[in-house]
Amino acid sequence: MSSQIDHLLNETRRFAPSAEFAANAVADASLYERAAADREGFWADQARELHWHTPFTTVLDWSNPPFAEWFADGELNVAYNCLDRHVEAGNGDRIALRWEGEPGDRRNVTYAELTDEVKRLSNVLLGLGVERGDRVAIYLPMIPEAIASMLAVARIGAVHSVVFGGFSADSLRARIDDAGAKLVITADGGWRKGKVSPLKPAVDQALADRNGSGIQETVEHVLVIKRGENDVEWTDDRDIWWHDVVPQASSDHEAEAFPAENPLFILYTSGTTGKPKGILHTSGGYLTQAAFTNRVVHDVHPETDVYWCTADIGWITGHTYVAYGPLANGATQLLFEGTPDTPHPGRWWELIQNHGVTIFYTAPTAIRSFMKIGRDVPQGFDLSSLRLLGSVGEPINPEAWVWYRDIIGGDRAPIVDTWWQTETGAIMISALPGVTETKPGSAQVPLPGISVDVVDDAGEHVGHGNGGLLVITEPWPSMLRGIWGDPERFVETYWQKFADKGYYFAGDGARLDDDGDVWLLGRVDDVMNVSGHRLSTAEIESALVGHEGVAEAAVVGASDETTGQAVVAFVIVKSRYMKKNGVDGLGDVLRRWVGEQIGPIARPRDVYIVGELPKTRSGKIMRRLLRDVAEGREVGDTTTLADTAVMSVISAQVK
Numbered sequence: 001m002s003s004q005i006d007h008l009l010n011e012t013r014r015f016a017p018s019a020e021f022a023a024n025a026v027a028d029a030s031l032y033e034r035a036a037a038d039r040e041g042f043w044a045d046q047a048r049e050l051h052w053h054t055p056f057t058t059v060l061d062w063s064n065p066p067f068a069e070w071f072a073d074g075e076l077n078v079a080y081n082c083l084d085r086h087v088e089a090g091n092g093d094r095i096a097l098r099w100e101g102e103p104g105d106r107r108n109v110t111y112a113e114l115t116d117e118v119k120r121l122s123n124v125l126l127g128l129g130v131e132r133g134d135r136v137a138i139y140l141p142m143i144p145e146a147i148a149s150m151l152a153v154a155r156i157g158a159v160h161s162v163v164f165g166g167f168s169a170d171s172l173r174a175r176i177d178d179a180g181a182k183l184v185i186t187a188d189g190g191w192r193k194g195k196v197s198p199l200k201p202a203v204d205q206a207l208a209d210r211n212g213s214g215i216q217e218t219v220e221h222v223l224v225i226k227r228g229e230n231d232v233e234w235t236d237d238r239d240i241w242w243h244d245v246v247p248q249a250s251s252d253h254e255a256e257a258f259p260a261e262n263p264l265f266i267l268y269t270s271g272t273t274g275k276p277k278g279i280l281h282t283s284g285g286y287l288t289q290a291a292f293t294n295r296v297v298h299d300v301h302p303e304t305d306v307y308w309c310t311a312d313i314g315w316i317t318g319h320t321y322v323a324y325g326p327l328a329n330g331a332t333q334l335l336f337e338g339t340p341d342t343p344h345p346g347r348w349w350e351l352i353q354n355h356g357v358t359i360f361y362t363a364p365t366a367i368r369s370f371m372k373i374g375r376d377v378p379q380g381f382d383l384s385s386l387r388l389l390g391s392v393g394e395p396i397n398p399e400a401w402v403w404y405r406d407i408i409g410g411d412r413a414p415i416v417d418t419w420w421q422t423e424t425g426a427i428m429i430s431a432l433p434g435v436t437e438t439k440p441g442s443a444q445v446p447l448p449g450i451s452v453d454v455v456d457d458a459g460e461h462v463g464h465g466n467g468g469l470l471v472i473t474e475p476w477p478s479m480l481r482g483i484w485g486d487p488e489r490f491v492e493t494y495w496q497k498f499a500d501k502g503y504y505f506a507g508d509g510a511r512l513d514d515d516g517d518v519w520l521l522g523r524v525d526d527v528m529n530v531s532g533h534r535l536s537t538a539e540i541e542s543a544l545v546g547h548e549g550v551a552e553a554a555v556v557g558a559s560d561e562t563t564g565q566a567v568v569a570f571v572i573v574k575s576r577y578m579k580k581n582g583v584d585g586l587g588d589v590l591r592r593w594v595g596e597q598i599g600p601i602a603r604p605r606d607v608y609i610v611g612e613l614p615k616t617r618s619g620k621i622m623r624r625l626l627r628d629v630a631e632g633r634e635v636g637d638t639t640t641l642a643d644t645a646v647m648s649v650i651s652a653q654v655k
């Protein structure tokens, strides 16, 4: 691996937190010392920040790896921790959700109101025969009832499987079947890009025509919220309107204590690399790390902050940093139903201005799309309330990081670049905003209590200045407990590769810089091998985006007779640059540019100027599809793409 090229590591800009930020931050450097001295004791302390109906006496049981148990003899109720205890502490009047619908309708929901709603819904679910351990599919837009649904399922010890509202009937059906859901909670429709996007019809379609399919129907009822006011069909003995049962239900419901390892949810991964996996998370350890990381990484001060994580609840980020983390911490958050560009391209900045958002957590794909439109849009709004910015989902290239800091953060707010996965349940690698001097493009350091390493194929530490595979070397509280219904795939996917060391293999490539900080380089499956040199996608894409004309870039390795693999780049050109310069000859300019920035070996063989890139619904680039195009193959499975038409457009542009 010595032949790797160190473009990203040439990034030398550094940003220390202001003295004021550091002085008021939730976390200081002592957390690292405490965790290093006694890792399990450290996590036990964090777990004790929650309310335990029955205190735990054991912390980690790792006697049967890779099947971990955390706080196993303790009992708690996840929903009680997110709701009742804040009301009992006298904070019932605090706003939990400042909700805004896409058409601009608004609703504030206090902790007392949300608790009340969840208790009623819990009684309804019990009345419908949902029992502890049963699975409930949730297919909803970003409305307060979506959060209430997750919490009510958790409250009665059942297991939710949230399916992103943008997924098709087929994807929904596959997830309902895999989990064997007994109930589906949905809405007639939700608002998306200026019109109502129907949901109930997709549920109807997913549940239709099971006769003869050989699949046993598990769904007994469909609970429907009225939101879009669109016409829906009705199956009398199956479908129930929310408004006919929830408001009428009793709001007396005592939260029962469940064991810490009671399953909490199943969530399917984004499907960036292949078929989504049903990741299983349990209660006590998950909530401990969700609340802790939200507190220390997002620096949440519940009394004063207005927090906004833009992720949909259909993704893990929406589970941990919309539903569970902020609510466990008693925070006030913005919940928004719509998209960033409806009815105008400054909608998000308007929301930040109008709601006084102080903490903002989003994805690099969103930041790059704002860069593409230009800085004048955000600059038309007052963003001075922002004091902390976060990034998650993909490596953030240094140019986007610096733009985010300057234009959105007023060159003032620290940025936390947070690395984690559906499987890890919560943030694993990130700066602590009041402690760390940040480096644009690097996630940097494992959180206190988390142990990671970058190793070679044999599992040996690569040493500072070298690249390799990212592994997690010790179990952590919010780790996945398995793949639903497939323990073998769980072992094989994550634990087999370094079985002798007992390491969790994350599937991502990374490099350690001279300080030992971690730089994520993209997925191992995407690493290219050009004439024996290993090249990372993140590095070349970063160089391309560093050119003034390029808004977004994706690179893949295509097989090549002479070099083994060749770099093929797909780039989106900034609209302003396009108007001024056109795109003639830009391909050659960019090939030279990458050659100068990184080295001749990294120079793309082909540069295609395209209008769009294929992305998953959560905004990640699906490079495997671009590889199919680059190698002239038929394009593979596109079911998790946000826009399935995009691949035929790209294929046409490439020809």
Ligand code: ATP
Pocket (backbone or CB within 6 Å): 269, 270, 271, 272, 273, 274, 275, 276, 277, 316, 391, 392, 393, 394, 395, 396, 417, 418, 419, 420, 421, 422, 423, 443, 506, 507, 508, 520, 522, 523, 618, 620
């Ligand atoms: P699948 O596993 O089904 O292919 P996925 O990996 O995209 O889908 P997620 O669990 O949503 O599903 O994404 C986790 C992945 O996202 C990580 O493994 C990593 O590749 C990427 N990622 C997340 N945050 C960061 C970050 N801050 N820096 C770099 N990469 C990140």
Ligand code: MG
Pocket (backbone or CB within 6 Å): 269, 421, 507
């Ligand atoms: Mg993954």
